[in-house]
Amino acid sequence: MAARKQQLAVVLLFLLGGVLSFPLGQDRKDALTCGYEVSYLYSFTALCFGLLLCVCSWSVFVCVQSCHATKPNMLNVHLVPHTHDDVGWLKTVDQYFYGDRNDIQHAGVQYILDSVVDQLLKNPDRRFIYVETAFFYRWWKQQSSSMQQTVRQLVNEGRLEFVNGGWCMSDEATTHYSAVIDQMTMGLRFLNETFGACGRPRVAWHIDPFGHAREHASMFAQMGYDGFFFGRLDYQDRARRMMAKEQELLWRASDSLTPPVADLFTGILPNGYNPPEGFCWDQSCDDPPIRDDPDLEDYNVDDVVKRFMAIAENQALVYKTNHIIMTMGSDFQYENANLWYKNLDKLIRYVNGLQSNSSKVNVLYSTPSCYLQELHRANLTWALKTDDFFPYADSAHDFWTGYFTSRPALKRYERISNSNLQTCNQLEVLGGPVSRKGPFGGGDSQTMKKAMAVAQHHDAVSGTEKQHVANDYARKLASGWQHCQVFQSLLFWWDVVSEHFTFLRTLYIPTLVSMILSVSVALIQFSVSVYNPLARPVTWPVRLPVNGTAYTVSDANGKPVDCQVSFAVNELVFQVQAPPLGYSTYSVSLLQDGSPPTSTQHRTPTVIQNKFLKVTFDPDTGLLSSLSNLETQQSIKLTQNFYWLVYNASDGNNSLSIQPSGAYIFRPNSSTPFIISSTAQTESIQVRRELVIYTLVQEVRQWFSPWVSQVVRLYADSRALELEWTVGPVPIDDSLGKEVITRLDTSIQTGEYFYTDSNGREMLQRKKDFRPTWQLKQSEPIAGNYYPINSRAFIKDDVDQLTVVTDRSQGGGSIHNGSLEIMLHRRLLYDDVRGVAEPLNETSDIFPEGLVVRGRLLLSLDRPPSAADAHRPLAQEVVLQPLLTFTDGDLNPNTRLEFSGLQAALPPAVHLLTLSQWDKDSVLLRLEHQFQSWESKVNSQPVTVNLQKLFSTLDVLGMSELNLSANQWKDEMKRFDWTPQKGTGRPNLPLTSLQ
Template structure:
């Protein structure tokens, strides 16, 4: 299969091992459905049409767990019960065919749907077919946009949209993306939504300065050009900013949680208020129309967990529509109607206007001068790491489910499944989950759900490995190798989920001192301390493994003798096959330079740890405090933890290490593996001391000789890179009021600084926040421990503790550093980032195996291999390079699908959109005029479609 132009994703259903076509997608709609754009109420030309959108925003966990929110448990924390919302809304929609309602979070709707009778399900299907109940967004959750990786976002969107497609067919497919609550918006999300077939995107939050400028310029609706690589309009998405966040206009909230007075329309009563309500509403509508571009405006009538008693809302909305529209007979030019985001979008499209272009993203987000929501880029770093490695394990689980066939789900080790981890991972993408902005007991619940998903996948993986290897011996999984805890067996195997071979260092805890095929190094003091009694190995067995694509390799672990440890020595000299050289200052023990020996580059480079004192709100400029959401240091100068580091050096045939101790709560290992093009910094931070009654925000800072000129670069959800400039926003003149927090951006997998000659790239092992505050400098926040709530709703300080760490959380992670010429840097950091995101899994099993017949080209990443139904497999192939990013790898690539897999016979191929809920050749989108005046036609062949037997 040849890709005729640069395309980011190709998404296919592969038919294999059967001659029967049977895809459970894109159901034929029932007879003459009037859903979608056909279901919209008529508007009135020449009038101001006010689209009222009844909705509820149902967090998939935040102050309560997912289960507590659904059932209405723990109302002492927050009154919310999603099952009652859906019960009540359906009942009220049936009472008036004019009423409309939109629903968003499929994770909740799926639960509710399973509990309904056949009669109720048929009733709901009728409401959907008539467009009275409409799904928007449609993912399992409303994902966060700063701390999520694109692969996990695609998975959770696919899960939610597939359920809607299977259940409701054509009428269940959302036309609009709806991210009303996430705290800033990523360009890659807009690109993905466009490639999923959405016609538009609406959100509620953006920087207060950006909003003010857009209101004056009437640019609150725009065309977002969400990729510099893709030919317009492939990644173009119409985007609108909602007028009140996602709340109703002031004075017009009629939920049981609201205090606004109802419409009292009995003229015989003294408190009759219809005239007052109509006057206030007309005033608000005319005011809103002044800052939007057309004679159509939207009002979100609902908020968090509202409509539990939908009668309160609908009874008053019915009256509002009736009494406002009656004023037309007196000359009023305002027309009010029940509507949905897609109906509103349709009217904007019919206006046939030219819309301003947006090319960057909406980070960072601030809601006032000293309130930057940049702390959550790092909040709950341990949960962020667990989510990332869970994503990696889920891909392994899905791949082995395909490669193993039916026995993977029901084999010698029992019934296994990937669905449990899929759902747990989907929930973890929520904007109050991986973001770290939930209460502690909710974070614990997210982690528990992920652990349960791991357990189900481990059964599936064991079944597959038993089938492939012919051995039903019990399997051992090494889940705590980062703290050198793993039950050692005689064989060690590494499974590689990437579609190219990898060389990967493995470190196993042992008590012996000499083993075949490996070197032994002593466990560091920091590792021994962080284990807290969960393991007692005194040494680590260290060796490099080579694993084939979509396959595994086996290594024997044999004790040779019990003698003295292997030799360890002195400084960090050049290794026999080294690509990098590192020097340290002998007086301070800190890094002093980094050299690329292939390209003869050398930069001065120092690295150290600092902390910012977190604001406690006792400040003359603002009472804002640092918390789970907000990053607000009380000074622009961080405090250095130590100007020197105590060091210990180790060297063997596999690795050279410098172990650094900065304080009792901060240590680091600087590692350079043989044949590696990246320097590893493994940091351990915590428990963060709070004896001085100050919260602390801990950073690692790299200071180099690179002349970065106030510019650095970050990835967008792990995909394309974006330029960032200090104290600058591309679309408005920034008044900078927080010089540190206002220059922090999300780093999902990598960031870099560069000049004409050198590029220094940092690859992270989880989502973190960071910035370049000084030229040549790059700082990344590692850990946060705070003593105050930031008054954004979570209601507790971000002060993580556990039974293992009662004095405060200890966090360990890795940064990988590479130094390259800018023209070729992507050839190093892109595959390196993929290896960190999809890391090999260590297990014990036998035999060598590869699921691929041939290695994919370097530019192609195998993003998804997942069982779709009995005879079909979901396959996503991704061109992982931006256009013009790499002279060698940014070109179109040809892949032969028939010769791709070693265990599957491909009988047919059909191409779909990115989210797998439309056939590609049937996907059409609304066309929009860009402000340049160029008219882009609708997308009908964004990616070429293929179908063959």
């Protein structure tokens, strides 16, 4: 990059934290020299580098008060016409939009929007809500300017209302918070720029996700939403809430943010997201229309009105106010909107016509925000909730906990694609205008942003789609990678254009099998640039496939770097150090006459250790037996093994239930797992293993069976033990589907408590067979104790804490005291009858016998008060991993070999979440305080960051603070205030657990 500093109008946005305190300005357009204090809260700031241009487009239109009047002395029934349009599920995104492949499912989103707009224009009383901006964006781009103006009018008048507003309706279990924020920002930004304030959603709407995360509620609150509605919760929880009239509540979604920052009013819809039984009038429905000609023999108005009023009155018995909501629509409905609206018009007319005969039921077209407004006017107190809504079960043996792990290869691809996107965004900013107009044609981050946004959908990264749809998600991500390559090439031409540059990248072909395209195998001399997207320096092990036996490696200063060739897998291994938000370049040369490095190999390893950790193995079984932290003088017993469930997947054939395991459902036949072993199933299990010791790394290679193996790896300077597992192809020749887990059994006295993260952010305490706000009657002792693990989980007692960091979202639990298990892979032979209509049985042309999946678990052992100081940064390194780019031969002597975009690393508590080009002259920056208020004596404290001294190549001239989704000025964000009931909401767990 040129030495001169760029002066751009940049939007800087701050996120979350212990207390960020920034010295840069309170006025939206002033450039001041102040600092910013980072608290544990999401706060976003628009920073300017240069002139602050228009950050957000605000509408010049005045939004009309659009809610129909209600009647205070009546039961007001709010009818909400809607469609639920999955951004991929049984068909691909494209197929759903265009109405293709109706042999799979009849659905065409473009026709839904055409038809709804036409029908709204025919009656000004009618209302409609729309959710998925990914589809609406496509439809909008195809409309004429006159049609666009018509739609704007409908939005300004409140007749067409956007709810949720993200690019998609994201999954809540398997998504990482950074990717969720990005996809919400993308959708809301489009609505903001297209419709202004009238198009800004006031309600979050997650009617289909399969369980609900506390972090999602926290994010929605900080995005400015007044309320949150969903349809799915555990059947036992719903029954209790119906009796207590607590289906509408106040969700306190953070234990670190000062209320009401993360408080969110939450409503549970009465019929999921479907209409009441007997009142579905879509072309896909079989319910009879309203026949209101009294001369007809099948005149049915009286019957329809009687049934409707009975349903409304029964629903009112389990809600708190004289207002109730009914969703009038379902999956891909309103393709012929006339059918719905013609019958709804009649329903409203005939039910309300009885008011002259003393009826107390008033029916009206409404929207979620209008309904929420009436609840707020009621000025009541509401039950308080502080935990989450996992796991979700819709009946006694039907726990939706399998999708926490389903399609593990896609889950990993989505995770590293998120890392790649953040790097792409950062390089676009740091590279300046040349990155968008360079000699290679300019970069394109939008393709990757859209692909990642779609991947957050609740039938995408969740793994609950058909196979051909999963392939399409992967194809879109691969296309995004290609469009970001120009930004990656900037590592070599910020100062001078290199004529020879290539990339080592992970290519995921449609079958989701990872293939390494190596540029290093046949090269005699090449350079490796390591870009670090984190705002602190990192040390990272690089492993490159090679043909040679000996190499030399030197860093950016020409100093030699220790390296070695591992012959077991023909890899060159060396440690790199990358500066914060920058890169460092390493030169690699083949030694033509070099001798292979020496290594020590043993067939029966008993111990490996470095200066931080000591790991022992049982000499008889070959399994791990203990883990010790040499710095803190801790030691625990630790045994790890692999199992499959009986934990074999249920086929539904037992006396309790016919429910089988599938893409959504996890239901083992038994609570006793089978040990995976190459020997016969006996009590004496022996794992084949081999120890290889080099100076940089010690590896114990374990073979549990022909289809399960692992490398236990300890690097010389690492405080974490790496377990690299490989599972597959999972055999099914015995006609049994299998769900493969690894289980860590320790001497830690957990008391059946364990901890999992919520979307990669805050940690939540769990307890076996326990729910904080209702009395659980456990019917599935394994599946009913599984929770989503997005990036880390841990078990602890007063002395020891064992933390496991995952490289993708997975399901897991603590079924036994001192134990933590994680599901790694699933291959099933039955569909679980939740709509996907095919078994989760992934194969490919390359692996016709079944998919092979590889992943990593990182283990750390620490004292509980300070464990977060280690595992939070470790988890961030896995989520935002360094990017490698390669150049063949010698670099131009003028090439810059090292660069950092920061003047200094950010403090340990502060994480740079987003650095992205907002428009030509502005940049969006998000900083977050990443420690919960109780986690660390040091790092949970407030931190001050000086924004003017933050960047090395950008001058900060001004800033404005935005909300979390960057679609409102923070000081203009107004939300409803809600009053919680006293003495409710706190999980019934020991206070010492948070100390």
